[in-house]
Amino acid sequence: MSKQINVALIGNPNTGKTSVFNALTGLNQKVGNYPGITVEKKEGICKLPRGVKAHIIDLPGTYSLNASSLDENVVIELLLNKNDKDFPDVAVVISDVENLKRNLLLFTQIKDLEIPTILVINMSDRMAYKGISLDIEYLERKLQTKIALISTRKNKGIDDLKELITNYKDLSTTPCLNASSIDKNYFDNLRKAFPNQLLYKLWLVITQDVNFGKTNRKTIDDVSSFKTKSKTDLKRLQQKETIKRYQFINDTLKKGQTIDLASAKDLRIKLDRILTHKVWGYLIFGVILLTIFQAIYDWSSVPMDFIDSAFASLSEWTKSTLPDGAFTDLLAEGIIAGLGGIVIFIPQIAFLFLFIAILEESGYMSRVVFLMDRIMRRFGLSGKSVVPLISGTACAIPAIMATRNIESWKERLITILVTPFTTCSARLPVYLIIISLVIPEGRFLGLSYQALTLMLLYLIGFGAAVGSAYILNKVLKIRSKTFFVVEMPNYKLPLFKNVALTVIEKTKAFVFGAGKIILAISIVLWFLASYGPGEQFNNAERIVTEQYANVNLNEEELSQKIASHKLEHSFIGVTGRAIEPVIRPLGYDWKIGIAIVSSFAAREVFVGTLATIYSVGSDEEETIKNRMAGEVNPILGGPLFNFASGISLLLFYAFAMQCMSTLAIVKKETNSWKWPMYQLVIMSGFAYLVALIAFQILK
Amino acid sequence: MNAIIQYILAFSALTIALVYLFKTFVWWPKKRTNKSCGNDDCGCH
Structure with a gap:
């Protein structure tokens, strides 16, 4: 009988975690380029060498185990709950070769929970391009783990990773940081009060605002021999912990990683300077939008006309071929006509998703998030609200779920309330049929009136969302702190496979769901x-x-x-x-x-x-x-x-x-x-x- | 005879459609409570 083990994929956003998940499981998944796309837990099965089966869980992206949003809480809750059926036998921390220092913070925290942990360094194909070299043996020794150097884009290193997962029992569980070094007195008292518990786990229970069932801070407070510190003191200790971890990471990377800036060829900075420029940035975004809407109209007219007449013929054929009666009429006039009314829009919806997928895959969408943050802030939203608002062009439901990575409750609530104004794909059939009936077919500067009307409707939807956010920001009396951190991934040529999968999945979901x-x-x-x-x-x-x-x-x-x-x-x-x-x-x-x-x-x-x-x-x-x-x-x-x-x-x-x-x-x-x-x-x-x-x- | 079969098929389709719509929009399954934590403090201790 084959053995099954639980494997958790954990990592910072934009490290290619979902791509690793795809490579291991072969399941079709959404691969996006802006932070926070993985808001739900995703699972799959991977066959490992020697008949071992791995149940892989793709956890939401998180920068550390100091959670500040709902989807980050999911990671901590799972890692601290040994009784959860998904509790990992082995944690695989995915890091990006260009941001190793920042990624290692999360790695050291997970390792300190004494869970067998593998470090995956992804995007190795960019090392030469960026002038990066790594001493893997040294890093393995220092971090007391096994490292898989992989490239999901070039499909390299996946078999080595599978081998490491299979042999997870050989991994050391020695912590990277001695928790007592954060504050000796405090942690000694904690150890005395809970002698059988893992110190770092207790520390996370005390400092994190997540659901741990019966084990919460109150329980710890109730133990007479121990008293938790004030919130300010806890924050200070958390900062001290982070500093100590970075000291350890810096020390490790000093010898383990070399970056030769002279040999690095970076186009990114030049591109960013233009694409996030306060004038050019918006202009380029506007031109891209115009091109998309024009293409949607121009490219889809032929297949749409074909589908429309095919359904009309099918309905006619059904009536003339099948015996007369109620069911034949239902088929011809009800079912075929009704379905025809939805299938006809497949070409336009597929083209819309094609463009959105290319923008996400190329890394441009994160620049849009950054660009829009300047505007959004004035309306009580954050740059992170752009992610749900853009996702809302597909469907408001996943878009509303994507608000979970917004830390401020007020900003999150406002985003939830205004997202349904965004023009979703369900509005598209209504718009397209009405526009084709009432807007003339002429052109202005090469752009058709119909395409311009469609773009205007998208802008009206976006404007309504932003305008109502402004009003809600003034009306809602909710106090909350707000900050904005966005990861700028590297520009990449979109992978055909990822783009095609996104288009197929989104179109399928639209057609079969509706x-x-x-x-x-x-x-x-x-x-x-x-x-x-x-x-x-x-x-x-x-x-x-x-x-x-x-x-x-x-x-x-x-x-x-x-x-x-x-x-x-x-x-x-x-x-x-x-x-x-x-x-x-x-x-x-x-x-x-x-x-x-x-x-x-x-x-x-x-x-x-x-x-x-x-x-x-x-x-x-x-x-x-x-x-x-x-x-x-x-x-x-x-x-x-x-x-x-x-x-x-x-x-x-x-x-x-x-x-x-x-x-x-x-x-x-x-x-x-x-x-x-x-x-x-x-x-x-x-x-x-x-x-x-x-x-x-x-x- | 043909007409009766046609009516039976048509009304069966109607019944299936109504049941589907009722299940989708009226009878939402009860929200599942999060029971990942058992009686032993979620394994935290």
């Missing part, structure tokens, strides 16, 4: 649109035929009138008309009203809903866009989706809180229903008001 909900809602909507109560629905044919007896209509026109009458008196029609008075001032009819209500489950359901509603009773092979373009405003006449109603709808979706899952995650992260309810009422109320004003001005 797809299931859209499929279910499409089925329910089809029933509600195909059946109805009372005389008007059941006798629609007779009523319409009698009504148009004196009008010369051909067969096709008459059947369209009947379908339209049935839809209006179906269950969905009755409900839609009941809410119509509320949405009519915004320029919408009852069908749009139904789409808005159903898209409360998820915004992208809006397009699927309209596709289903407009398909019911229709025998035509029509694309979604053409069906929507053909809709007539029942009161004002003319196209229903005109400039005024289109802009009104775009603004409504830019501001409204149309996502149940986001509300649930906000509740989870704030531990209260108060904040998500505020978000729902304020965002939706504001969206209604803006949409109303826009329509009334533009109509």
Whole structure:
């Protein structure tokens, strides 16, 4: 029987920890370049030599065991809890060859917990480039560990690391620092009070604000023979500990590491000077954004048109091939039409994620974080808030979870509350279909009006987030300290594999995550649109035929009138008309009203809903866009989706809180229903008001 | 006969869809409490 061991991957952010995890487990993981991307524990299995299996845990990035954010707490809680099923048999500390000194601080702390620890020095391929040479044997001796010199980019050293993990029992657990040397008297008393405990572990329990179950500072305080120091004294001792550790590290690296600055060729400083410049930096970022939105439009139009017509043909083929009946109609008018409404957006969403992945992989995203910190600070946010705000372009849910690395509770809460304003991928289908209907196809300075409108909507979302953060910063009376530290990783050529995996995973998550909900809602909507109560629905044919007896209509026109009458008196029609008075001032009819209500489950359901509603009773092979373009405003006449109603709808979706899952995650992260309810009422109320004003001005 | 089968299939799809939506949006599974710490002080002692 093969033996399984627990292996924890620990390290500073941006040391390539997730890449090592990928190399060991082969699992597809997100590899980002800005700090704090790993907010959840990730696990995988790795087959080691001699039939040993390793259960690998990729822990959140942390700079030390002095936790200042929630995701750093996860690391400490695991390392101090021997009873946790994931407690590591061996800890693998990943370090970056260019930042070895800083990385070793965490290594020495983990080693002092007497857990067998391996030091991995990653990015070894950059050593020659940076003029760095290492005396591995000396470092191993001094640090009393085994070192794996690896390069995940060049796939070097992974087998050596596997071998070291297999032989983890040979590793020394001797601490790097004698805890008593921090304060002899204090630690002697601590040892006397808890004679059987590991001194450094006790010290962490005393100094860290994390959940240790029954073992907390109070328990230690209650032991009569021991008294904890004041907070200030503890801080002073922590500082002393850090200084002592750095003395040890400096001493170790003095002989173990040589840096020949003369042979280092560094382009990074020159690039940083331009990309983070207070004028050029923002200009370049603006140009990059413009290019991205233009490319999204230009490159995806051909595949989108193909998908749209393919679904229309499939629906038509289903109707003509399968036997007549309720299920065939459900397939053709409900399921295929509804799914078509989501699949059509795959090209644009894939291109968006492609660009975001390239920016992250290349190291540029961290420069954006740094650049934006200057602006964010004025609005009560920090540079770290940019990470959730940018992640929010994919989905608000992981973005809100990514706020866990913001140390200040006030900044974190504000970021959680404003992140749903960021234009997420679920808004994209709504924007794209409305823009294609109401914005002309002309160009300005080579950029299409449609691409500029899309970019403007992204900026409106970002502006709304920042503006509301400013108000919340003034309104919320929460006192908190704030600081900002960001790691600037080296510029790298994006790895094709990582970029491709990100695009595939994100697109898959969008299609399958939203797809299931859209499929279910499409089925329910089809029933509600195909059946109805009372005389008007059941006798629609007779009523319409009698009504148009004196009008010369051909067969096709008459059947369209009947379908339209049935839809209006179906269950969905009755409900839609009941809410119509509320949405009519915004320029919408009852069908749009139904789409808005159903898209409360998820915004992208809006397009699927309209596709289903407009398909019911229709025998035509029509694309979604053409069906929507053909809709007539029942009161004002003319196209229903005109400039005024289109802009009104775009603004409504830019501001409204149309996502149940986001509300649930906000509740989870704030531990209260108060904040998500505020978000729902304020965002939706504001969206209604803006949409109303826009329509009334533009109509 | 064909019409009956079609109705059965269509209404089965509706039932599955309703159950899925109910499970997703109404019946959220109870939040799991963090029980990583046992009765022996999380192994800290």
